[in-house]
Amino acid sequence: MGEVMSDVPTLVPARMLNEFVYCPRLFYLEWVDRQWEASDDTEHGRWVHRDVDARHGALAPPEGVSPETVRSVALSDADWGLTCVVDRVDHTDGTCSPVDYKRGHPDRDGVPWPADRIQSLAQCALLEAAGYVVTHGVISYAETHRRVEVPWTDEAKNELRSVVQEGREVAARIRPPLPLIDSAKCTRCSLAGLCLPDEINVLLARKETAARRILPRDPDSRPVYVTEPGSMVSARGGRIVVTKDGEKSADLRLIDVQSLCVFGNVQVSTQALTRLWGAGAPVLYLSTGGWLNGWSAGQPHKNVELRRRQVIAHATGGRFAARMVHAKIRNQRTLLRRLSRGGVEAATAAAMMDLARRAVEIPRYPDLLGIEGAAARLYFDAFSRMLADPRIRSAFEAQGREKRPPPDPVNCVLGYCYALLVKDLVVACLAVGLDPYLGVLHRPRFGRPSLALDLMEEFRPIVADSVTISVFNNNEVTESDFIRRGIGVQLTAKGRKKVTAAYERRVTSELTHPVYKYRLSYRRVFEVQARVLAAAMVGEIDDYVPVVTR
Structure with a gap:
């Protein structure tokens, strides 16, 4: 101090x-x-x-x-x-x-x-x-x-x-x-979800027992997706209304809107923007295919010291980046071991665990990129083992992981789910007061929301990849949900709705937090992890502690 x-x-x-x-x-x-x-x-x-x-x-x-x-x-x-x-x-x-x-x-x-x-x-x-x-x-x-x-x-x-x-x-x-220890005051404090008293105390080893579940329950508000071209989003009283060609397609209470996600050519009125900003709900603009183009929000968070420390962490935060890469590789390995049909090869699992260990031992940026790339090659070489349909599996094996344009349905859905995930991590950064553009692992080039991409790493396998595998293995998406444009494959409007629904099911489902041992939704975990990173940046805790599944 x-x-x-x-x-x-x-x-x-x-x-x-x-x-x-x-x-x-x-x-x-x-x-x-x-x-x-x-x-x-x-x-x-x-x-x-x-x-x-x-x-x-x-x-x-x-x-x-x-x-x-x-x-x-x-x-x-x-x-x-x-x-x-x-x-x-x-x-x-x-x-x-x-x-x-x-x-x-x-x-x-x-x-x-x-x-x-x-x-x-x-x-x-x-x-x-x-x-x-x-x-x-x-x-x-x-x-x-x-x-x-x-x-x-x-x-x-x-x-x-x-x-x-x-x-x-x-x-x-x-x-x-520092937070109070096991205080009854925390259980009804409105800032408990921002302060994270028991969570910070657990990370600092100030208490030996597991964290109490004093984190507020998941909010009733949810993201609102507007995907129909030509739609208009407006505000009437305390409600957000979506219309197209004069016909109402949605009418929601403002307090139920966590964020507004508009795809392609959708108009948002100035009045709606003002009401949404006042309620703390950002508006995210995505391309028709799901690429995050940008966002608008109200006044930035007033915690200037956190932003100053984030700039310092951007230059010196190699240890944060190392923990993120470590968690990503561990979670990729776990997903392979859980879902691979016929099991994952022992050599692949052992090599990935070795790379995960090396990530935290060698936190130099160029080395981290090499370690992350080596792990990604092992992971995506084995990725098709988790797919049930032989045709879908063979199409992915023939191409491997390709981004722009996605050459097959699996790559297409992976890219779309990653876009939805980075959108949620941008919202988490804005809620905490972190600048989504200034990261510690990804370089802030070409307008990328680098910090959101950093926080996304540990969640790629357990959220986006998991959704991708499930929609194919459960036949939620079929060939009719894709169209081929040139050398690339795109989701149809109907297909995007199906994948978005599957993604929302995943992020609203609960998991037991591996550190704090209580259950909460993935979407709430996103914000918790952003707050843990902020606490590490300002020096409240020694290091960032990512989510690593068993």
């Missing part, structure tokens, strides 16, 4: 002092990194504040205090280094009392929680600094309909000064504080 920043804002919001006392890491993530995630509790809190958040009334000057109640009063003071918005100010016998509304209840002894108390003290300090006579603050708990007084004394003033100073010192650090 030796490195510090010198540009901590002059004023600390009183609400952030509440977070600091509750959990210093939460305070850092919210105030310094500007990370936020809504939850049922935070939405209920907004409902509790629905009246007091509507400003009405003017606070009379100190020399003319009136008995009128004033709500939503903004206050600041440079000497205290604090700012706040007081929910309500009551006047009694020439004194003022700040009233803070809380959704919960006081502790068992009827006293306010420490975090709530420090926020009330900050409000008392700012009212007094504005010239008003203050003897106490009030916390009104909605769950019990109980008002609890917080005395404003000299001891309270000293306590507040100490907490403000400690908070500013934590905010000046380059890295956030």
